[in-house]
Amino acid sequence: MTTIQIDHVSRWFGNVVAVNDITMTIGPGVTGLLGPNGAGKSTLINMMGGFLAPSGGTVTLDGRAIWRNERIYRDIGIVPEREAMYDFLTGREFVVANAELHGLGRDAARRALATVEMEYAQDRKISTYSKGMRQRVKMASALVHDPSVLLLDEPFNGMDPRQRMQLMELLRRMGDEGRTVLFSSHILEEVEQLASHIEVVVAGRHAASGDFRKIRRLMTDRPHRYLIRSDDDRALAAALIADPSTAGIEVDLQEGALRVQAVDFPRFTALLPRVARDHGIRLLTVSPSDESLESVFSYLVAA
Amino acid sequence: MSATSSVRPDPSPAPAAGPSTTLAFFHPTVARLTYRALLGRRRALILFALPALLIVISVAVRALAGADDSTANGVLGTFALATMVPLIGVIAGTGAIGPEIDDGSVVYLLAKPLRRSSIIFTKLVVAIGVTAAFSAIPVLIAGFVLNGNSQQIAVAYAVAAAVASVAYSALFLFFGTISRHAVVFGLVYALVWETLFGNLVPGARTLSVQQWALAVGQKIGAEGAITSEVGLPLAVILLVAVTGLATWYAARKLRSLTLAGEE
Numbered sequence: 001m002t003t004i005q006i007d008h009v010s011r012w013f014g015n016v017v018a019v020n021d022i023t024m025t026i027g028p029g030v031t032g033l034l035g036p037n038g039a040g041k042s043t044l045i046n047m048m049g050g051f052l053a054p055s056g057g058t059v060t061l062d063g064r065a066i067w068r069n070e071r072i073y074r075d076i077g078i079v080p081e082r083e084a085m086y087d088f089l090t091g092r093e094f095v096v097a098n099a100e101l102h103g104l105g106r107d108a109a110r111r112a113l114a115t116v117e118m119e120y121a122q123d124r125k126i127s128t129y130s131k132g133m134r135q136r137v138k139m140a141s142a143l144v145h146d147p148s149v150l151l152l153d154e155p156f157n158g159m160d161p162r163q164r165m166q167l168m169e170l171l172r173r174m175g176d177e178g179r180t181v182l183f184s185s186h187i188l189e190e191v192e193q194l195a196s197h198i199e200v201v202v203a204g205r206h207a208a209s210g211d212f213r214k215i216r217r218l219m220t221d222r223p224h225r226y227l228i229r230s231d232d233d234r235a236l237a238a239a240l241i242a243d244p245s246t247a248g249i250e251v252d253l254q255e256g257a258l259r260v261q262a263v264d265f266p267r268f269t270a271l272l273p274r275v276a277r278d279h280g281i282r283l284l285t286v287s288p289s290d291e292s293l294e295s296v297f298s299y300l301v302a303a
Numbered sequence: 304m305s306a307t308s309s310v311r312p313d314p315s316p317a318p319a320a321g322p323s324t325t326l327a328f329f330h331p332t333v334a335r336l337t338y339r340a341l342l343g344r345r346r347a348l349i350l351f352a353l354p355a356l357l358i359v360i361s362v363a364v365r366a367l368a369g370a371d372d373s374t375a376n377g378v379l380g381t382f383a384l385a386t387m388v389p390l391i392g393v394i395a396g397t398g399a400i401g402p403e404i405d406d407g408s409v410v411y412l413l414a415k416p417l418r419r420s421s422i423i424f425t426k427l428v429v430a431i432g433v434t435a436a437f438s439a440i441p442v443l444i445a446g447f448v449l450n451g452n453s454q455q456i457a458v459a460y461a462v463a464a465a466v467a468s469v470a471y472s473a474l475f476l477f478f479g480t481i482s483r484h485a486v487v488f489g490l491v492y493a494l495v496w497e498t499l500f501g502n503l504v505p506g507a508r509t510l511s512v513q514q515w516a517l518a519v520g521q522k523i524g525a526e527g528a529i530t531s532e533v534g535l536p537l538a539v540i541l542l543v544a545v546t547g548l549a550t551w552y553a554a555r556k557l558r559s560l561t562l563a564g565e566e
């Protein structure tokens with residue numbers, strides 16, 4: 001069993017704090033590192049992969065320091081986000097080279113290429129590969145030594161849905177086999193589909209941690225804001241405020257609309273159409289006004 | 304879907320979990336990747352163009368002026384050793400690691416249980432090999448073309464070029480690990496320091512790879528055929544010191560190489 005322990009880790013670049021006092025434990029199974037762009041996910045992954053020193057705190061793998069410890073790579077496989085990868089080689093040459101650098105041979109390379117189902121294109125130059133093919137060859141290079149830890153930085157970026165499904169299936173299998181798989185993403189749905197455990201990072205801080213149901217609930221339980229237009233705004237406002245799922249209503253005269261703050265998301269979404277029907281009010285516009293990922297995440301930070 | 308994975312189901316026994324992190328100081332795979340990357344880039348065209356130019360010049364000089372020792376000295380000393388060798392050193396030395404660090408593909412070398420010093424040493428060997436092959440050999444050919452190795456001039460300059468290749472490769476490989484602008488650094492060093500300052504400021508000549516290499520050449524060539532500003536013992540000490548220090552520092556630098564994220 002292999003565990004990455006991140007203990008009170010901070011990392012700053014000049015005056016910018018990229019990671020702020022984060023403590024988390026990544027154990028076997030698939031963990032999703034979720035957060036908006038620029039939240040510090042790559043910084044965290046780089047520290048877990050030994051390519052960045054923490055400014056404060058420690059990052060360890062089963063108690064062994066990761067920074068400046070090349071022995072650690074016997075146990076870690078890394079799938080970087082960046083595209084560059086010796087494009088002048090064929091896929092097979094690339095994976096064989098990676099195997100050799102681990103002191104392994106062609107057999108290991110063949111197994112890894114089979115695992116990612118890339119045998120069919122293994123003799124083509126990497127420069128001719130699509131994004132998804134590159135991603136799979138990168139996977140093969142990370143798997144070649146059968147590592148117990150797999151770190152992937154935004155692995156689904158730019159993949160088409162079919163490639164995404166294949167990679168998810170593969171990562172799920174790796175997790176089921178008892179490996180510690182960590183991947184980063186800024187897309188909730190991706191993380192939700194794949195990860196049994198989620199760590200949310202926002203603006204360099206550890207915002208939430210747990211299984212996806214808990215995170216999902218946190219996200220849906222936050223106060224939702226809606227902009228609503230109807231043919232009788234005041235009557236609608238009066239009816240909505242009577243229910244505890246509504247926390248506040250403002251009549252925006254300029255916009256000619258209601259600004260409603262709901263606290264109980266499922267109850268409110270059921271309430272609104274019922275109230276409208278019961279009072280014979282026609283709803284013209286119902287639009288959420290703060291659904292951006294950033295606002296969802298920033299709520300989590302405050303929670 | 305059944306988990307018909309070809310990867311062993313139990314990942315816990317780490318493969319070949321030996322105590323040492325590396326097999327040897329020289330890693331053939333690192334060498335292969337390095338020279339293929341070096342010779343595969345467009346920059347590599349300069350590696351072929353410069354020696355070709357040297358030989359063309361030599362043939363032309365020989366045809367027009369006939370065999371003459373001082374002319375041979377001029378061509379080999381001014382063009383070959385002062386300009387061509389450092390330029391090839393810049394291309395091979397920085398090219399052996401700079402582009403990999405730049406585009407991030409060095410991750411695939413670094414995320415391996417390999418000693419950083421063995422990665423640097425291997426790359427240095429490749430850079431030296433490429434620099435020497437593209438400078439010492441053409442210099443030897445040009446020397447024979449120019450004056451048929453009279454006064455040992457061809458051999459002396461070829462050896463000097465080979466010696467300079469070692470120091471330049473180490474120096475520029477080191478530049479490649481510390482800066483994204485290693486090529487610019489290298490060119491400034493090679494052209495401004497070695498060529499310009501070396502000719503204007505007498506003191507600068509003592510700290511010049513070119514002069515150290517010439518000191519070695521002086522020893523090989525006939526009496527008075529080649530002159531250097533630096534005595535041979537000092538030259539050898541400085542050559543060894545620069546090569547050793549640059550290599551040591553490059554390995555140290557690689558050990559704590561930081562990869563900034565995309566964010």
